[in-house]
Amino acid sequence: MNTIYSSQSEDNVNIVFAIVTKQDFESLVALRIAAMRESLERVGRFDPIRARDRLKNGFKAEYARHILADGVHAGFFVVKPTDQMLLLEHLYIHPDYQGRGIGAIVMQSIIAQANALGLPIMVKALKESRSNGFYQHHGFEEIEQDEWDISYRRPIGTEI
Numbered sequence: 432m433n434t435i436y437s438s439q440s441e442d443n444v445n446i447v448f449a450i451v452t453k454q455d456f457e458s459l460v461a462l463r464i465a466a467m468r469e470s471l472e473r474v475g476r477f478d479p480i481r482a483r484d485r486l487k488n489g490f491k492a493e494y495a496r497h498i499l500a501d502g503v504h505a506g507f508f509v510v511k512p513t514d515q516m517l518l519l520e521h522l523y524i525h526p527d528y529q530g531r532g533i534g535a536i537v538m539q540s541i542i543a544q545a546n547a548l549g550l551p552i553m554v555k556a557l558k559e560s561r562s563n564g565f566y567q568h569h570g571f572e573e574i575e576q577d578e579w580d581i582s583y584r585r586p587i588g589t590e591i
Contacts, residue, residue, distance in 0.1 A: 436540060446500055447502075462504070462507060464479055464483075470562075473559050489520075491509075494520075500533060505525050505533060507521065508541070509521040516550050516552065517548070520554075538565075545587070552585040572584055
């Protein structure tokens with residue numbers, strides 16, 4: 432895998448972002464299902480077919496990055512730039528790697544990119560997901576809710 436970014440976590444785990452190809456799609460689906468299963472089961476919406484379809488809808492490998500933790504595929508994220516914002520469409524960390532600061536490293540990188548471009552970041556999170564606290568901790572503000580999701584916006588240059 433081609434390395435794009437490398438960092439060290441607080442517990443000395445080497446974190447690398449690597450290029451995603453179309454051939455990686457099925458492994459990303461499996462990781463998404465593993466990461467979302469608990470939250471989706473809690474709200475009675477776990478459906479592997481829906482999880483696959485949601486990722487497939489609009490998926491473009493050029494906007495996706497693998498997250499490797501000491502060489503192990505620990506997650507992935509998808510950030511799509513537009514003229515008005517960076518859209519964080521997906522950020523999934525495998526349950527075995529959650530709570531280790533990996534998501535924070537990913538978020539710091541995305542925030543740095545947004546700040547360099549002078550753009551806010553938008554993201555949606557499942558209402559019952561622990562990710563809501565994660566996004567709020569990183570300066571995201573709730574802008575709306577629907578039946579299942581909360582939409583967040585992180586204004587340009589927001590301090591944590």
